[in-house]
Amino acid sequence: MSLIIEARGIVRSFGQTPALRGATVEVAKGEILAVMGPSGSGKSTLLHCLAGILTPDEGEVWFDGKRLDALRESERSALRRDRFGFVFQFGQLVPELTAEENVALPLLLSGTRRAPALREARTWFARLGLDGLEGRRSGELSGGQAQRVALARGLVAGPDVLFADEPTGSLDSVTGEHVMNLLTASAREQGTTVILVTHEARVAAYADREVIVRDGKVSTLTGVAPAAGLTQ
């Protein structure tokens, strides 16, 4: 198993409030990992540390052989732009841009010229069942459509890792299922590693494996084969 991300003993506090108290987790290349846990357990903070959005107070974060937390902010920013993709609970599309411009954004920011960036962006509309919505702005999209546009934006640059924080949290169950099917199928097709924060077991069931964040630490579930029958 080749690791793409590894966090060792991460401690992170906000003021006097500790969010992570020595979290350790390993993520294999191409794996879809669900990070579960109750509200306030530190799972989003862990995601932000793994993605280099936050730096830990203590501990180490490694990405593809590089010590992420020791990089300068500009280097981390470049890494986030070029190697990572993001999907959040509320699509967080740029309202002034059309849907296709939103999808093309990561390519434009990485220096791709406008015409090829938009051309690549448009290929995602058919793949995600968004045909005909290319010119709409976020206010003209339903929640499910906006989240699929956000997913396309997260994957358009072919990132090594997609970080998804409650990507179906604002959707009804059928739409959420549709988004999860597309997310996992697209990620597997591209070989993208996915780190998926969710508190919903039905969403976590799309992942290859799950870890639980509890009181700022990561507990790996160690399953054993279920008993053949029920005994009382």
Next chain:
Amino acid sequence: MTLLGLLEREPSHGYDLKRDYDTYFGRGKPLPYGQVYATLGRLARDGKAIAGPAEHGEGPDRKRYAITEAGIADVEDWLRTPAAPEPHLQTVLFAKVVLALMLDRPASQYLDLQRAAHLGRMRELTELKQHGNLVDTLLADHGLYHLEADLRWMDHTAARLDSLKQAVRQ
């Protein structure tokens, strides 16, 4: 298995076991005496419990039963082994959590193991949905929603283990 677990607390008469079973697990369906003594007899026959000498007094059976090492190992094994993730597990899951707390065993670890087994089954059903027809999908959904309900109960219970422990160890 619940009776054997209750017996691990201390050597007990059948009457005490029935009373505690009815209090914690009976929920309006008291255990018949006959079933209690039949179970104790079977446990003694199988070497999971030993019966003390008959005591003088009223009532049908005044023997005090004690759990054996083999019985303790059985209880531990039962607690550690996740039940097959199926709908309507409330009674088994509830009994495991309450007994683990009574016996000062790591209830949260047992819940984690059960959670892993449930999520494993949910992964199988999700996989089935992705390759099945609509009927398969809807059947899988039925299972998924029930398993999800169990998991929510487990999370809710895991968050309240300390107060539950106080309640059952009074």
